[in-house]
Amino acid sequence: MDFTTELAAFDPSPELLAWMEKRVGGLVEEARTRATEIHWRDVKIDKLTLELAYLRRMKFGVKSEALITGNRDLFDETLAADLAAREARLAEEREAAEMGPHQPPPEKPKRERAGRQPLPEHLPRVEHRHEPEVCTCGQCGQALVLIGEDVTEKLNIVPAEFFVDRHIYPKYACRPCATVTAAPAAPSVIDGGLAAPALLAWVMVGKYIDHLPLYRLEQQAARSGVSLARSTLADWVGRIGVALEPLGDRLAELLRQGTMLHADETPVQQLDPGKGKTKRAFLWAYRSNVLGNDPPIIVFDYQPSRGGVHAVNFLGAWTGALMVDDFGGYKVLFRGQVIELACLAHARRKLFELHQANGSPIAAEAVRRIGELYAIEAQAKGKTVEERALLRKTYSQPRLAALQLWLLHTRKSVADGGGLANAMDYSLNRWAAFARYAENGFYPIDNNPVENAIRPICVGKKNCLFAGSEAAGKRAAVIQSLLQTACLNGIEPMAWLTDTLEKLPSWPNRRIDELLPITLPA
Structure with missing residues (x-):
């Protein structure tokens, strides 16, 4: 029985019946409109809450990419204004929706401070003996006998010290033959240059590992009374970049011999002299598999844009499994013989940020389930590929299916339309690529290895601000590839580059692999 039939039992007049039907219809339509408004208000509140949580972490949380001092004040002012605006808008929306105050997530437990760590054993020890002023007892005058020693170790340093190598080549003559004999001059990576290999290595490591602009290296030398003009340092960087290009090309060839790679990209600023400002370029990064037997290699490829054609050109005819994020530029690769692997850390991050923002129980449950998958990976750490494959088949695959x-x-x-829906859709739309790692023990679960390799580059971007040209960016990519690969392999980059620059001028090309900062399998 509908409303009209029920109302007719009271025998109202036709006018009253028409008015009441119109009134009830209006109330129903108003309720529908109100429900729609509440839905989109909830979506808006969800969005504002996420933005506010992100801005708070940017301002108050621990950040891996700190801004340079020159831009810090301006950044803080802008961020503070954004925070105030988001908080005001969020308060208005909550008041309109008659919502209660948001409860912040529980504080993380404080980590107990670790004790003093032992000093590295490989460092040389300089002993300083502190004997008593007298060798006799202050009470009875008898001779003192050594019964033990108290040893305290303190870490010390000798700052960079400049000195001059004098190369003397004695000349000997044969009077009967009228000939002169002398040792041949040692070849140099920069003909006629005043810099020894160690000084060149110091400049390269300072610029590309410690991310110090050349003017700061110039200032360091000046404090020691040595004049090194920035133009001279820039000339050295350019020449060393050219000299190391064959090593960089060979490193990329060895990287492409692997059957699984990580890939990612990060924007950098490049000077655009014609317009008097900078433009955006990209540093593409490719890393070898951390779970296989391939040597650790990271190769950077500097390109003027983020177009997927650059990944296609770098990989060429390479086939295998490629771990990437959801950037569309990689999609063309997966139409051929390249297998797509998706980063589970990206999926987890979206859900984690949602839970941190509003305490969503659904997001918390998703993060918990993903945490179980990572716990299995922790158990597999250090195991063989076969053992890891068995663990994944037994424990990971059922959990992935259940998730x-x-x-x-x-x-x-x-x-639809909220942050939680978007985070869940991100995982579901690429589920096959996310779950593919569990098919064997060779594929990684996420793209963290290449992201960790890119992270130091972000520090350099803040210090050096921009690349002077595309050619400068490509040279920097070669040097960074070699030095970062040395670090991945536990090789001290300064020592490696010094030794390499000493050998490079007379080194045969057929033995170029011996100069690379990796250990190749026999």
Whole structure:
């Protein structure tokens, strides 16, 4: 029985009946409109809450990419204004929706401070003996006998010390033959240059590992009374970059011999002299598999844009599995013989940020389930590929299947357009690529290895601000590839580059692999 039939039992007049039907219809339509408004207000509040949580972490949280001092004040002012604006808008929306105050997430437990760490054993020890002023007892005058020693170690340093190498080549003559004999001059990577290999290595490591602009290296030398003009330092950087190009090319060839690679990209600023400002270029990064037997290699490829054609050109005819994020530029690679692997850390990060922002129980459950997968990976650390494959088949695959079913079921009850819906859709739309790592023990679970390799570059971007030209960016990519690869392999980059620059001028090309900062399998 509908409303009209029920109302007719009271025998109202036709006018009253028409008015009441119109009134009830209006109330129903108003309720529908109100429900729609509440839905989109909830979506807006969800979005503002996420933005506010992100801005708070940017301002108050621990950041891996700190801004340079020159831009810090301006950044803080802008960020503070954004925070105030988001908080005001969020308060208005909550007041309109008659929502209670947001409860912040519980504080993390404080980590107990570790004790003093032992000093590295490989460092040379300089002993300083502190004997008593007298060798006799201050009470009875008898001779003192050594019964033990108290040893205290303190870490010390000798700052960079400049000195001059004098190379003397005696000349000997044969009077009967009228000939002169002398040792041949040692070849140099920069003909006629005043810098020894160690000084050149110091400049390269300072610029590309410690990310110090050349003017700061100039200032360091000046404090020691040595004049090194920036133009001279820049000339050395350019010449060393050219000299190391064959090593960089060979490193890329060896990287492409692997059957699984990580890939990522990060923007850098490049000077655009014609317009008097900078333009955006990109540093593409490719890293070898951390779970296989391949030597650790990181190769940077500097390109003027983020177009996927650059990844295609770098990889060429390479086939294998490629771990990437959801950037569309890589999609063309997966139409051929390249297998797509998706980074589970990206999926987790979206859900984690959502839970941190509003304490979503659904996001918390998703993060917990993903945490179980990472716990299995922790158990597999140090095991063989075969052992890891067995662990994944036994424990990871069932959990992945259960996680997918849970996401599909839960997604039906989540409103479209919100942060939670977007985070869940991100995982579901690429599920095959996310779960593919568990098919064997060779594929990694995430793209963290290459992201960790890029992180130091972000520090350099803040210090050096921009690349002077595309050619300068490509030279920097070669030097960074070699030095970062040395670090990945536990090789001290300064020592490696010094030795390499000493050998490079007379080194045969057929033995170039011996100069690389990696250990190749026999």
